[in-house]
Amino acid sequence: MTQTGSVADGWETVIGLEVHAELATETKLFSGARNHFGAEPNTNIDPVSLGLPGSLPVLNRKAVELAIRVGLALHCEVRPSIFARKNYFYPDMPKDFQISQYDQPIDLGGWLELPSGKRVGVTRAHLEEDTGKNTHVGGSGRIGGAEYSLIDYNRAGVPLLEIVSEPDIRSADEAKAYVEELRAILVAIGASDGKMEEGSLRVDCNVSVRRPGAPFGTRCEIKNVNSLRSLGRAIEYETRRQIDLIEAGERIRQETRHWDENAGRTTAGRSKENSEDYRYFPEPDLVPVVPDPAWIEEIRAALPVLPADRRHRLAAAAGLEHTDQPVIVAVERGLDRLALDAIAAKADPGRVLTHVEHNLAVDGAEQLAGNTLAALVALETGGKLTATQAKAVLAELVELARGGTQGDPAAVAAAKGFEAMQDSALDDAIAAAVAASPAEWERFKAGDAKERGKLTGFFVGQIMKATRGKADGKAVTAKLNALADG
Amino acid sequence: MPARISRDDVAHVARLALLELTEDELERYTEQLGAVLDHATDVEALDLSDVEPLSHPLPVRNVFREDVPGEALDRQEVLGQAPAAEDGRFRVPAILGEEP
């Protein structure tokens, strides 16, 4: 896919995202029916989640707490809020209205920092209830051609937090980074499991294009974006479509469009005659939510350190920038605590982050203790283990950690036969190799950097063979050069 | 103050409310709703710009339930009350149009 909407071809994409996150509660937003994905159809139901006549909603305290957590994590103001009814008929919505926070949301005005260091504004986050699920039967199985539909209300009433960003995002990649960062935050604070494939995280995007510096263009809202990949593709497609229209002299119509994953395009939604008149009014069956400041502070105090802060913290400890790749990767993998502990135990930060980035993309790596990793790095930097040997030892250490024990790197190395080569033994091996190939050695001694580079490989290979891999490549190279020049 | 409710207004709200009206009904309801709204002109005429709306008679706030599962309904009992059911689910005719 070619990069579209970049400033390079004279256009800029403007993106705002609405992310619906299902909150990780035991029960639904307004009743004690279970919030549990994958149950048998219509088993997580009660009078409230079925919207039976006479049923009344009672707000789940945990859902409010999670909404406050998210608000605080996104630097929002947590405010007094009320629920409203959004009235429209749809068969998967049991009451034929949705209870949602409308003009008084719980979280207002925050921001989120992307790994790139860019801040994306968060307009608001508000609580609302999810709908049930329709299955279309007959025809093509798609909504248009179905003969009839079956409805499962297990999901109806599951708590959602709708998180609305400012139109601060400028590319498909940035949009994906935003969703990934938001997901990392939601998971870190226990607000949501963040599983896009199970619908726990759903994204609608508003896309428009403009000449850089010009006012915002007319936007289209794109729905049915079910994965990060779809998000990127949908934005790139929609950007191209809008640019093509404008360049053809046409106007963009503000509308809702549907992402068709198979066709790889967005299509205009059916225009609904009543869609604009939701007749919002305050939900009379619920009372205002006015969180006690003490409660908010209690929730704030219990928040874990968030991904952006973790990047800053690790970067500071490692002497890097928070936008550097190894730092981003360490936090993404949840291995920044390990790295910090290892660095605190005096391990070389560069070696630590190299291991985290390249050798620890495995389950259970987070169970490794910082001291263990530090001990391993110390063997390496002390010339007791080669990089290759260290990697093998590390894999073994992770296995042990997963089983609940922290191994001793030196003992593991020894067990693998990686006993440290004495310097004198290495010197002996080098001398033997040089003696065995006098012609090559003469060329090495006389050669420039390029020539030496070629021959280094030859000598290291010989020495490795002789030492059965126990020699450290870097140490050998250094010694060869020293010998030739000295 | 809004103009008196028109036939078109009544047709519009009937559409919103998923009600079908005959021509006669449209005529009659336009008249009757107009009469009720005429009575409400006393309220429309009041200057209440500095009065806080009262959407709820009681100053109650922060009513929560704990996040503890309650009793679920029996699926058979519930589906037994449904006009149509199949495969543990509520059955409805074809749904046209996209999700709002």
Next chain:
Amino acid sequence: MSGPTALELAAAVRSGQRTAREVVQASLDAIAARDGEIHAFNTVTVEQALAAADRIDATVAAGRDPGPLAGVPVALKDNLCTRGVATTCSSKILDGWQPPYDATVVTRLVEAGAVVVGKTNLDEFAMGSSTENSAFGPTRNPHDPTRVPGGSSGGSAAAVAAGFVPLSLGSDTGGSIRQPAALCGVVGVKPTYGRVSRYGLVAFASSLDQIGPFAATVADAAACYDAIAGWDRFDSTSIAEPLEPTTEALGRGVAGLRVGVVAEMTGEQMGIAPDVLARVRAAADALAAAGAVVDEVSVPAAVYGLSAYYLIAPAEASSNLARFDGVRFGLRVDAPTTAEMQRATRTAGFGPEVKRRIMLGTYALSAGYYDAYYGQALKVRRLILRDFDAAYERFDVLLSPTSPTTAFELGAKTADPMTMYLNDVCTIPSNLVGHPALSVPYGTGVDGLPVGVQVMGPALSEAMLFQVADVLEGSLA
């Protein structure tokens, strides 16, 4: 028409003097004898009632406490959910629906030992003042079957007035308990909003609806109120304040109590009939004679109550009644698509008054009109509350007619909705501000039909209202 009171029956059952089965059978017999004419009931639950009576008798026989209302037959307005028993709201759209759960008030009455004998007729979805808007035909006034019993809880009022049951429950959104109580000559109580759980009451207008008792005597009404009132975890708007048993307030008298007669509800502008006004004056005199300090009081904004009510109640109703769409329960009229099915179902299932209010409410909430109608009505509600608060600084309770007239003839007001709506002019303000109010019978009008006097009080003043009603009741004897 007056048989033993609920408290007398309960005492007899509790002491083993009478069995619950006998008491319940007598109630069922009375219903069988005369309900063909009155049509107070949509459903009579003969077998369940007798089985429940037997359980009470077994409890008594075992020496356990059967509850304060042991064996008392009660009737429930048919908009209160009863598990496994049809709950219709007198609408075709719910025909045949059997809820899978009980309303909280039903659970509480049963826990108190009462025995449900059936579900009573109402104006469809409680929208009306005469019980003529029922899909199953009107209820008639036991005092004169050519007259309406009032509404919307006409069936529950008539069931008590006819002597079928000593107690029944209704719901009151704009006067739907008090007005039929007045027209049927029984006591009817609308408690403070939030005092009685609404869980299981099929909602009409959520911010106005309250469930309350009908009874032949003030003491019975108080006993029933005590049984059903109190906090409920299933209703967010339920009040947590502890409850003082109101039955204990009876007999305290009214000496020194400050009673205000509401000027706006006794003047000509509200269209109150002179014979009704005369009874309100007589009630005021009786209270003064019993030592109360009686004066006139003005609640100026109350005159806007009707207008505000007919914007707020339909608005909430238009949303509450959306769920009746043929998908999950009740009536379905088949059609090729779901939207067509929903439209056909609602069109066939709702009666004209319900459609009228749904459309009125939809209009009041729709884009462009919210501020002028719904928003403005909510502000008027605040005005009315301020005026009542001011009145209660000078008075303990307020007095007014309940209904502008005595029971009118069937069909007299069905042609013009606005005429019908004017019936609620004195009762609506209490709903708008959430305050308690009751209607107590106080003699008859020139036509010999019952007149009710309304006693209003500030939030949570039920005990005082019963105290005043008790004095009025006693002054007639």
